[in-house]
Amino acid sequence: MKVFFPPPNRRLGPVDVLGLVGLTGLLIGRYVPVAKLIPFWGCILRETTGWPCLGCGLTRVADRVAHFNFIGAWEANPMGTVAALLFALAAVVMLLHMAFKMPVPEVQLSPREWTWVRVAFPILLFINYAYVVVKTKFPHLLT
Structure with a gap:
């Protein structure tokens, strides 16, 4: 993994867009x-059907994260919570970047690291969905 720090600027980048989306979503x-x-x-x-979808709980996540x-x-939804917190972090970085020209680091992953991401993400998604299903359909198993 390589991390690059560009010179101070106020150019709109991917993290700024994600921060704006996150800020809007959390304010809503x-x-x-x-x-x-x-x-x-x-x-x-x-x-x-009575069975949850992959996104079940995301509205509650946004509401609860916004209320701390x-x-x-x-x-x-655990994975939704991580995503909401990352959106909140991107919003803070976006505000600092636009207000104070704070450089936003650019991360570059190697092909091997991208392979790990592509393998780990579906596994984490499956584990998250299994948790949501158990929480919804079989809550007595979590007590």
Whole structure:
């Protein structure tokens, strides 16, 4: 892994875009009760079959992370919580970058490291989904 630090600038980059998306999502999660305002909001798969989808719990994660309830967010969807916290970190980096010209490091992974990412991500996704299924359908197994 190689890390590069560009000269101070205010150019919009990928981390800034992710930070803007994260900031917008967390502000909506904090101040807009989306699940209560939109009548059709919810997981159609879960409502029809009783089984959760891969994204079940992400609205609760955004709401709980925005309200600093990290334990509740983790219980709703662990991988979603990690993603929400990374979006929040990107938002902080974006604000520092745009306000103070803080250089945003650029990370470059080797082909071997990318292979590890491509192998680990589906495994983590499977483990996360298994947790969400057990939490939804068989909660007595977690007590």
